[in-house]
Amino acid sequence: MIQSDKGADPPDKKDMKLSTATNPQNGLSQILRLVLQELSLFYSRDVNGVCLLYDLLHSPWLRALLKIYDCLQEFKEKKLVPATPHAQVLSCEALLSAHDTIAQKDFEPLLPPLPDNIPESEEAMRIVCLVKNQQPLGATIKRHEMTGDILVARVIHGGLAERSGLLYAGDKLVEVNGVSVEGLDPEQVIHILGMSRGTIMFKVVPVSDPPVNSQKMVYVRAMTEYWPQEDPDIPCMDAGLPFQKGDILQIVDQNDALWWQARKISDPATCAGLVPSNHLLKRKQREFWWSQPYQPHTCLKSTLYKEEFVGYGQKFFIAGFRRSMRLCRRKSHLSPLHASVCCTGGCYSAVGAPYEEVVRYQRRPSDKYRLIVLMGPSGVGVNELRRQLIEFNPSHFQSAVPHTTRTKKSYEMNGREYHYVSKETFESLIYSHRMLEYGEYKGHLYGTSVDAVQTVLVEGKICVMDLEPQDIQVVRTHELKPYVIFIKPSNMRCMKQSRKNAKIITDYYVDMKFKDEDLQEMENLAQRMETQFGQFFDHVIVNDSLHDACAQLLSAIQKAQEEPQWVPATWISSDTET
Ligand SMILES: Nc1ncnc2c1ncn2[C@@H]1O[C@H](COP(=O)(O)OP(=O)(O)OP(=O)(O)O)[C@@H](O)[C@H]1O
Numbered sequence: 087m088i089q090s091d092k093g094a095d096p097p098d099k100k101d102m103k104l105s106t107a108t109n110p111q112n113g114l115s116q117i118l119r120l121v122l123q124e125l126s127l128f129y130s131r132d133v134n135g136v137c138l139l140y141d142l143l144h145s146p147w148l149r150a151l152l153k154i155y156d157c158l159q160e161f162k163e164k165k166l167v168p169a170t171p172h173a174q175v176l177s178c179e180a181l182l183s184a185h186d187t188i189a190q191k192d193f194e195p196l197l198p199p200l201p202d203n204i205p206e207s208e209e210a211m212r213i214v215c216l217v218k219n220q221q222p223l224g225a226t227i228k229r230h231e232m233t234g235d236i237l238v239a240r241v242i243h244g245g246l247a248e249r250s251g252l253l254y255a256g257d258k259l260v261e262v263n264g265v266s267v268e269g270l271d272p273e274q275v276i277h278i279l280g281m282s283r284g285t286i287m288f289k290v291v292p293v294s295d296p297p298v299n300s301q302k303m304v305y306v307r308a309m310t311e312y313w314p315q316e317d318p319d320i321p322c323m324d325a326g327l328p329f330q331k332g333d334i335l336q337i338v339d340q341n342d343a344l345w346w347q348a349r350k351i352s353d354p355a356t357c358a359g360l361v362p363s364n365h366l367l368k369r370k371q372r373e374f375w376w377s378q379p380y381q382p383h384t385c386l387k388s389t390l391y392k393e394e395f396v397g398y399g400q401k402f403f404i405a406g407f408r409r410s411m412r413l414c415r416r417k418s419h420l421s422p423l424h425a426s427v428c429c430t431g432g433c434y435s436a437v438g439a440p441y442e443e444v445v446r447y448q449r450r451p452s453d454k455y456r457l458i459v460l461m462g463p464s465g466v467g468v469n470e471l472r473r474q475l476i477e478f479n480p481s482h483f484q485s486a487v488p489h490t491t492r493t494k495k496s497y498e499m500n501g502r503e504y505h506y507v508s509k510e511t512f513e514s515l516i517y518s519h520r521m522l523e524y525g526e527y528k529g530h531l532y533g534t535s536v537d538a539v540q541t542v543l544v545e546g547k548i549c550v551m552d553l554e555p556q557d558i559q560v561v562r563t564h565e566l567k568p569y570v571i572f573i574k575p576s577n578m579r580c581m582k583q584s585r586k587n588a589k590i591i592t593d594y595y596v597d598m599k600f601k602d603e604d605l606q607e608m609e610n611l612a613q614r615m616e617t618q619f620g621q622f623f624d625h626v627i628v629n630d631s632l633h634d635a636c637a638q639l640l641s642a643i644q645k646a647q648e649e650p651q652w653v654p655a656t657w658i659s660s661d662t663e664t
C-alpha cells in the first residue's frame with residue numbers, strides 16, 4: 087500500500103513550490119526521482135487489484151506530474167505570435183514617417199493663404215466645434231445692450247463648454263452651425279442650438295482678455311432656500327441651482343457680483359449652477375422672503391402650581407431636569423429681559439446672512455468634546471432621550487448644572503440641582519453674555535451658563551443640553567462647537583401608538599396623558615422649527631421607537647466627536663487650539 091510507504095512521502099506542497107521557484111530544474115528532477123522510487127514498489131504487486139488502481143490514482147506524484155503537464159500545455163497556448171511577420175519593420179517605418187511629417191511641417195488640411203489686404207479693423211475669428219451629448223452645453227448667452235451683439239454671458243464650471251477650454255465669457259457669437267446670428271434674439275440662437283444634433287460649430291470673435299478664475303474654492307452652508315423657477319431675476323432659469331436650508335455648497339466662481347456659480351457637495355459630479363451672490367440673496371430675502379417669525383409653544387397657562395421633582399426617582403441624580411427649569415425654558419422667549427439682551431447680543435434675526443462659510447473640522451483626541459445640543463417641540467422626548475443617554479453612561483455623558491435665583495430648599499445642595507445665585511449675579515451673567523439660555527418662571531430666573539457647560543467639558547465628558555431654537559445662535563461659538571440634533575415626532579398614527587402611556591409636563595397638571603391636539607400641536611411646531619431653524623440642524627432623529635431613537639442618538643454623537651464635520655469657518659480661524 088502506498089499509505090504505508092512513509093519513507094517515500096513527497097516533500098510537502100509548500101516546500102515544493104518554494105524549491106521550484108528558486109530552481110525549476112531541482113523541483114522537476116525531485117518529482118521524477120520520486121516517481122521512479124514509487125514505481126519500483128509497484129513491480130511486485132497484483133496488477134488486477136482494485137487497491138492498486140486506487141493507490142495509483144491517489145498518489146501525490148501522479149498529481150504532481152499532471153500539474154506539470156497542465157503548466158506545459160498552458161505555456162504552449164500562451165505563446166505570443168506576432169500579428170504579421172513584418173510587424174517590427176512596419177512600426178519602425180510608421181515612426182520615421184511621423185517624424186518626417188513633423189520635421190517638414192507637412193500638415194493637412196492646407197489652408198488658403200491669408201489675403202494681403204486685410205484691413206486693420208478685421209476681427210480674428212475662432213471656430214469651435216463641440217460634440218453635443220446628453221449634458222447641457224454649459225454656457226449662457228446675452229445680447230449686448232448697445233451693439234446688439236450676441237455674447238457668451240458665462241461659461242458654467244464643469245460643463246461641456248468649460249471643459250473644451252475654447253469658449254469664454256465675453257466671446258462674440260458670429261455663426262452657429264453656419265447660420266449668422268446677426269440681428270437674432272438670444273432665444274432664437276437657443277432654438278438653433280436646440281435643433282442641432284451631433285456636432286455644433288460656433289464661429290466666435292474671441293474676447294480680448296479671457297477672464298481668469300483665480301479665486302479659491304469656498305464652501306458655504308445655505309441659511310435659506312432658493313428656487314430658481316420662482317425667481318424672475320435669474321439670468322438663465324435652466325442654469326439655476328436650487329438649494330435648501332442647510333445644504334453645503336461649493337462656490338466655484340464669484341467673478342460676477344450678482345450671480346455666483348456653485349455646486350452641491352452632495353452632488354459633486356454635476357456641473358455648477360447659478361446662485362444669487364451673498365449680497366443679492368440678502369436683498370431678495372428682505373424683499374420677498376420674510377418668513378413668519380417662529381412662535382414657540384404658548385398654550386400652557388399657569389393655574390395650579392405643584393412642584394414636581396423631575397430629576398429624582400432615577401438611579402442617581404441628574405441635574406437640569408427640574409420641572410420648573412423645563413417650563414421656564416419654554417417661556418424664555420416671552421421674558422422682557424431676554425428680549426432686551428438678545429437684541430443687543432446679536433441674536434439670529436429672520437434676515438441673517440444667507441450663506442455661512444464652512445470648513446471641515448475633525449476633533450483631535452486631545453480637544454475637548456463638542457457640546458451636544460438636543461432640540462425639538464415640547465413633549466417630543468428631548469428630555470427622555472437626554473436622560474437615557476446619561477443613564478447609559480454617566481461617566482461619559484453629563485448635563486450642565488443650571489443657575490437659579492430662587493432660594494435653595496432644605497433637601498437641595500448648591501451645585502447639584504442648581505447654582506443658587508442672587509438676581510444681580512444672574513443678570514450680570516446675562517449682560518456679559520455668559521448665559522446660554524435663561525428665562526423667568528414664577529418670578530425667578532433660571533438658566534444655563536457657559537461656565538457650567540465648560541465645567542463638564544473640561545472634565546473630559548460630553549455635555550448634553552436641551553435648548554429652545556431661538557437660543558441656538560448664542561451657543562454657536564468656537565468655544566463650544568455645538569453639534570445640534572433635532573428630535574422630530576413621527577406621523578400622528580405612529581405617535582398615537584407609541585405615546586399611549588407617555589406623560590406630558592404642564593404647569594397645571596402632572597402626569598397628564600397626550601391628547602390628539604397635543605400630538606397635532608407637536609407636529610405643527612416641529613414643522614415650524616424645521617422651516618425656520620433647519621439650517622442649524624447637523625442631524626435629525628425621528629423619535630418613534632425610543633429604543634431606536636436612543637441608538638441613533640448614540641451613533642450620531644459618536645460621529646460628531648470622531649468624524650470630520652462641516653462647521654462655520656469662524657470657529658476654526660479664531661480657534662487658538664487648532
Ligand atoms: N419614543 C417614545 N416612545 C414613548 N414615549 C416617549 C418616547 N419619547 C418620549 N416619550 C415620553 O413622552 C413624554 C414626554 O417626553 P419628554 O418629557 O422627554 O418631552 P420633552 O421633549 O423633553 O418636552 P418638554 O421639554 O416639554 O418636557 C415622557 O413621558 C416620555 O417618557
